Amino acid sequence: MSRKMKQISPLESQRGAVLLTSLLILLILSLLAISSMQSTTMQERMVLAQKEGYQAMEGAELALREAENAIDGLASPANIGTLEGFYDTGTAPRGDNVFASGNWSSDTNSVAVSIPTEDGNPIYSESPRYMVEYIGDAQVAVGTESSDINMSGYTHETGASTAKAFRIVARGTGATGQSERILEEYYRREF
Secondary structure, three states: OOOOOOOOOHHHHOHHHHHHHHHHHHHHHHHHHHHHHHHHHHHHHHHHHHHHHHHHHHHHHHHHHHHHHHHHOOOOOOOHHHOOOEEOOOOOOOHHHHHOHHHHHOOOOOEEOOOOEEOOEEOOOOOOEEEEEEEEEOEEEEOOEEEEOOOOOOOHHHOOOOEEEEEEEEEEEOOOOOOEEEEEEEEEEEO
16 A cells, blocks of 8 residues: 655744744733833823822912911911911911821811812812911021011111011812822011
């Protein structure tokens, strides 16, 4: 019995290799595309978080300006502790207590600023807020030495005034409320 062997041409034997090579290249390209999409998604999240942080900072700065305007509107610092969001010397929250959520949700502890809008939509998820603490006479410190900046020997008729210092703490959040910024400023005003 003789068998006839069919000869396989080199072209026919490579058909499977071409298919396998094509599938490997397709797999590699798919993995690169998925990796690129994940990277793009991560970058988008980082940009949104940065934008949210900037908005929170702007909200806190808005609250600082409003607090300065409120201080400028005072006739005197007498009885300042009776105003909502204003504290007498040494009674305002300090250190870690500044971050307590109760300070920023109560109208007696802090003052809410009206939320600006864009196309009828509020810019911030929460109203920026501030609290003001009366410090007393303004002083200048250089190294370990401090000095009262108020001039003595002058009267009201000669243009003398008394500079008083205030500590302002302001809080702002971003559009989604995922970011929070708290700023502290010392402000001086003459009475």
